[in-house]
Structures are given as C-alpha cells and as structure tokens.
Amino acid sequence: MKNKNFWISALAVLLVFSLLWGFSENRRAADLKIATENQNQRAFNDFVSNLDELETNLAKSKVAGTPLQQVYYLSQTKLQSEITVKDLSLLPAKEFGLTYVDQFLNQIGEFSESLSQQIVKGNRPNQEQEETLSSIHDRLIEVNRKIQEIAVNLQASNIVWVDQPSPPWMPGKETATAAQAEEGEASKPASVRSSLEQLDASLQKLPPLTYSGQKDTHATPEPLGLPDFKVDEENARQAAQEFIKSIGYQNIELKSNGTTNGVFEGYSFAAENISIDVCKRGGVITFFRDERPLGLQQLSAEQAAAKAIQTLNDMGWKSFTATAVEDFGGYIQMDAVYVQDNVRIYPDKIHLVVTKDNGQIIGYNATPYWLYHQQRNLIPQITREQAKSKLRNDVQIKESNMAVISLPGYAEAFCYEYRVHKDGEDYLIYINAQDGTEEKIQRIVITPRGEFFQ
Amino acid sequence: MSLHSRKGLLLAVIFSALLLLISSVGYAALGDRNLARGSRGPEVTELQKRLQMLGYVVGPIDGIFGRQTESAVRLFQKEHGLTVDGIAGRNTIRELKRLTGQTVTTGGKAIGYKSSDVNLLARLVSAEAKGEPYRGQVAVAAVVLNRVKDPNFPNSIPDVIYQPGAFSPVANGEIWKEPVSSAVKAANEALAGNDPSYGALFFFNPAKTTNKYLWSRPQIIKIGNHIFCR
Numbered sequence: 001m002k003n004k005n006f007w008i009s010a011l012a013v014l015l016v017f018s019l020l021w022g023f024s025e026n027r028r029a030a031d032l033k034i035a036t037e038n039q040n041q042r043a044f045n046d047f048v049s050n051l052d053e054l055e056t057n058l059a060k061s062k063v064a065g066t067p068l069q070q071v072y073y074l075s076q077t078k079l080q081s082e083i084t085v086k087d088l089s090l091l092p093a094k095e096f097g098l099t100y101v102d103q104f105l106n107q108i109g110e111f112s113e114s115l116s117q118q119i120v121k122g123n124r125p126n127q128e129q130e131e132t133l134s135s136i137h138d139r140l141i142e143v144n145r146k147i148q149e150i151a152v153n154l155q156a157s158n159i160v161w162v163d164q165p166s167p168p169w170m171p172g173k174e175t176a177t178a179a180q181a182e183e184g185e186a187s188k189p190a191s192v193r194s195s196l197e198q199l200d201a202s203l204q205k206l207p208p209l210t211y212s213g214q215k216d217t218h219a220t221p222e223p224l225g226l227p228d229f230k231v232d233e234e235n236a237r238q239a240a241q242e243f244i245k246s247i248g249y250q251n252i253e254l255k256s257n258g259t260t261n262g263v264f265e266g267y268s269f270a271a272e273n274i275s276i277d278v279c280k281r282g283g284v285i286t287f288f289r290d291e292r293p294l295g296l297q298q299l300s301a302e303q304a305a306a307k308a309i310q311t312l313n314d315m316g317w318k319s320f321t322a323t324a325v326e327d328f329g330g331y332i333q334m335d336a337v338y339v340q341d342n343v344r345i346y347p348d349k350i351h352l353v354v355t356k357d358n359g360q361i362i363g364y365n366a367t368p369y370w371l372y373h374q375q376r377n378l379i380p381q382i383t384r385e386q387a388k389s390k391l392r393n394d395v396q397i398k399e400s401n402m403a404v405i406s407l408p409g410y411a412e413a414f415c416y417e418y419r420v421h422k423d424g425e426d427y428l429i430y431i432n433a434q435d436g437t438e439e440k441i442q443r444i445v446i447t448p449r450g451e452f453f454q
Numbered sequence: 455m456s457l458h459s460r461k462g463l464l465l466a467v468i469f470s471a472l473l474l475l476i477s478s479v480g481y482a483a484l485g486d487r488n489l490a491r492g493s494r495g496p497e498v499t500e501l502q503k504r505l506q507m508l509g510y511v512v513g514p515i516d517g518i519f520g521r522q523t524e525s526a527v528r529l530f531q532k533e534h535g536l537t538v539d540g541i542a543g544r545n546t547i548r549e550l551k552r553l554t555g556q557t558v559t560t561g562g563k564a565i566g567y568k569s570s571d572v573n574l575l576a577r578l579v580s581a582e583a584k585g586e587p588y589r590g591q592v593a594v595a596a597v598v599l600n601r602v603k604d605p606n607f608p609n610s611i612p613d614v615i616y617q618p619g620a621f622s623p624v625a626n627g628e629i630w631k632e633p634v635s636s637a638v639k640a641a642n643e644a645l646a647g648n649d650p651s652y653g654a655l656f657f658f659n660p661a662k663t664t665n666k667y668l669w670s671r672p673q674i675i676k677i678g679n680h681i682f683c684r
Binding site for chain 1: 532533534535536537549552553554555556557558559560561562563565568587588589605606607608609610613614616617618619639642643646647648649650652653672673674675676684
C-alpha cells in the first residue's frame, strides 16, 4: 500500500514537471513564431514600399529636364532596384528564388545605371532609349500593382507565407501554384509565395526586354580567343601531357577523367594530385590544378611571381606581366596579364597559383584569356598630356601606364592608367584614351596578402 | 614600525607591482616566446583565435596549448611551407600574424579586417563540400559568386547564401559550424577570380538529389561527388 502511494506521488510530480516543461516550450515556440512573423512582415512591407518608391523614381527620371536631375533619379532608381532585390531575397520560400521578378528588377538597375553613366559623359538618351525607359516603366507599374494587391490581401485576411503540404488527415486541399497562372485559372492564391510565383510566371510570358549595352543573361559569352579547329581526345591528351611537362613533371601518365560541356566543352584528365582540362576547340589548356603538398618556403612572393612569368614565357606565352599578387604563405595567387605594345590588356588574363617552395605553377585558369582575347587596335585619340588635364589638380601622379580595362556588359575601354596619391591614399584612375572621359576609379588598399584594388 | 621601514615596504610593494605589470604586459604579447604543448596564458588565447580565423580547428579558446592547438599549429605549418614541429616559434607566429592582420590604406591607416564575406563563403563551402576534392570546394564558392553576378539572383554574397531555399546548410544550421582550413583557402581562391566550374549556377549530388529542376539544367562538369550545371 505504502509502495503504491509512493508511485502515485512520483508520477504526479513527473506529470507536473512535464506540464511545466511543455508550457514553457510552448511559450518559447510562440515567441519565436511571433519573431519570425515580424521579420517576414517587415521584409514584405519593406519590399512593397521600396518597390513603390522605385516606380516613382523611374517615372520622374522620364521627365527630368536637366541632365543633373535625370542622373539623380536614375541613380536613385538603380539603388532602389538593388534594395528591392534584397527585400525579395528575405521573403520565406521553400525552393529557389523568383527568377523573373529578380531578373526584371536587376534589369531596371542595370539599364538605369548604364543610362546615367552615358548622360554623365554628355550624351542624352536617344529615341530608342526613351522608348525602352517607357516600356520598362509600364511593366513596373503592373508589377507594383500586383504587389500592392498581395499586400492588401495580407492585411485583410491572414494568408500564409508559404504553402504547407496538407496533412494526411485532410486530403484533397490543393494549393494554388504558378502553374495555374499559365493555365489562366483565376483562383485566389493561398499564400504570399504562390502569389509571387504567379506574378513570376506572368512576367515569364512577356517578350524579353532588350536594350543595347545589356548584360547577357548567360554569365559566359561566346569565347573570342579560341582557335577554330577541333581536336580529338588523343590530341588533347598530348597537349595536357606537354603542359604538365613544361610545368616540371616528367613521368606522369594522365588518365581520362570524363568530359566537360558548355562554352569550354572539352576533355578532362587526371593523375595523382593533378586535374587538367583541355578545350576541344583549339586543344588549349583551360584549367589545371595540382594539389601536391607544399615544401618549405624558399622564395619571396615577387620571386615566385617572376618564376611563374618565366615558365609562361617558356611555354610560349610571351609578353605577360604579373598583377594582383596575393601572398598566402606557402603559395601566391596572381594574374598574368597580356601586354600588347606596352598596353596592359587586363581582360586577357591567366589566373595562377604558384608555390613559394620552388616557384612551380600549381594552379592555372586561362578561361578569361580565351573568352576575351581578340585583335585590338590600340591607337589613342588623345595625348597623355590631354588625359592628364582631366585629373584633379590636387592629386600627385606616381605612375602612368596605358591599359585596356573591362566595363560592365562585356564592353572594354582603352585608357590611360594613373596611379595617384591624395590624402595619404593611392588610387588608380582610368581616363579613356579615345574621348577623355573618366572611366573608372579604383582605391588601392593593402590587405595582409598584398595590394588589392577596391 | 619605523617610518623608514614603512617607506621601504611601500617601495617594495610599488616595485613588485611594477614588476608584475611589466611581466604581464610582456607575457601578453604573442611572439615574445615560443609556445608549445603545455604553454598557457593570454598569448595562447591570441594564437588560438588567429588560427581559428584561418579555419584551423583549435577546440575551445581557453589559453591552454593542448593537443588540438598543437595539431592546428602543425597543419598551419604544413599548409604554409613552414618547418612542421608543432611549436609556435617566431616564424610561425610572424606568418600567422601577417595573414590575420587588418587591411590598411596605402598610407598605413588600419581600415578593418574586411573578411566577413570570405568567412561566410568559407562556412558555406565547408558545410556543402568538406569531403570533396579541393577543386570541388573552389567550384562551390565560384557558384555563389556566379550567382552574385547573374541577374536572376540577389547581388551580394550574404544575400545569395541566405536566399530562402537556396542552400541546405543554411536551412539545417550546418553553416554555423567553423569552416575547415581548405574551405577558407577555396573561398579566397574563388574570390581572386578562379572558377573551375566554368560559370556554373547550381550544383548537386546525383546520388542524393531527385529535384527535377536541378536534373533538367544543362550540366557542365562533374567534380568529385557534385555535378555542376547552369
């Protein structure tokens, strides 16, 4: 009897404890839910108001009378478009983002940026650009309207953020998806996410926006520098074998390691620590990596870089110079940049990893070179003195060079490059050698690994 | 007690306090003495912090040079071309201090570590591809950077990594673990512009993924257990 009482009271105590525990867990879960809900609400409200502001700024940029005002509103548009992309990326989702909404917002930013840069250089928008601006604006109004609609729905009824799969005891409760927009069904979407997906699908149906100077939506364009002939696997293997020989490996037998697709379609080979890719077009080496252990540091970063340039030279890559050297301790990373008639061609670069034990190249990526290398006509239209007069009076010039730099959207500019000093800091300033405009400014900082251009 | 002896006592107290101060200041500076198994003190704490910044696993940062700190020092030495002896001597500490220093202007003014993007990228690489070949780790970092450039994705490294539904280590919290050192190295290599994936925007493990969207993307290359696609 005594024993029985003991067990009953023990169970009662346990029950009380578990109730208390459950209660506190429940409270915590509720608090967390509120916090998450607040975050989501905030992200969405931010998105709605920033999108509205974006639309307003874009409208104003269409009517601005002075170049200064127009540049101001276009810059605001650019900034606002980036903020809306960010807001969108904070909204809850189950899978990937909304590609068409993201793309559209990014395109607005890109177009307004390139347009404002053009106006800064003294060229007002032409008829075609005015029309593009108008059609982008029309599209944006529609997107904005749709988003406001979702916002009103969110206020009026408690719609959920993301569709949850219906529990097994409640079958048949289907949720609306983007597919319905394509089928043209006008059912009320169940969640914010599915409303956004409907919007995404409806944007997808519109003809693509086109304008001059836009970035290709494919990150890599057609390579300009690849030779026109094709090689078979055996020729590719020979090229790879030759490459590793000139890097310092005499007796390594490369084995086939599959193929690669895309713009640099090719053959892959491998040996112990080595992987190397050879492009079918031209049989050139696009990528090489050697993961061998590092020996004791013997060389300085400069010595290693010089050794690598020498190795390239021996392979037949004449006229390259080392830039962006970063010292990681046992090895360095650097870019070998092509130099044509004393002009540094920054787009035509080979990324290298070089050891500090003996200066051997252990990493090689020539894809930028093959993408951008082309015949270039490098005749400046303005003199060095004329270019210099475009700089401020209060900067001290420490170095001047000529260079081809890359601009957004795969464009290039042939420039005078000035390394200048002002207020205790160095900068690189690029003055276009054709029309004298200031193309780009880079700030030079010194990271623990070496000079870095911001 | 005479005045004289009291004065003497005071002097002695001041002197010993000064001595203690000097010794503790000296004690705190990393690099004044060799640190090895069994060393303790604030400079060991600093050593551990700096090793951890570069992705070397030191265990708890407790100011005690134990087994884990020693193996971290050994790995650091091995990966940086230094004599591997497990002792944090002058060369090892100088290299460690250099690589974990702040960025400065050309005039020498310190402007911060500027390493938060590298760290976040390294955490993602570590969580997604720890056991993969090094090339595959660089490729995962490159996928993030390719997305930053692509108009269909957000425009910064944190926005791409934290985009809802984009990476599973974010959803399951794996990303909060300290990155391994090869992941830090891989993140730096991708940031320097190396892309072994030839412009990939997605990657997946074919043995674990049934996602139709991923399988439908044009594939570029297989590295280790991951297929990289556009």
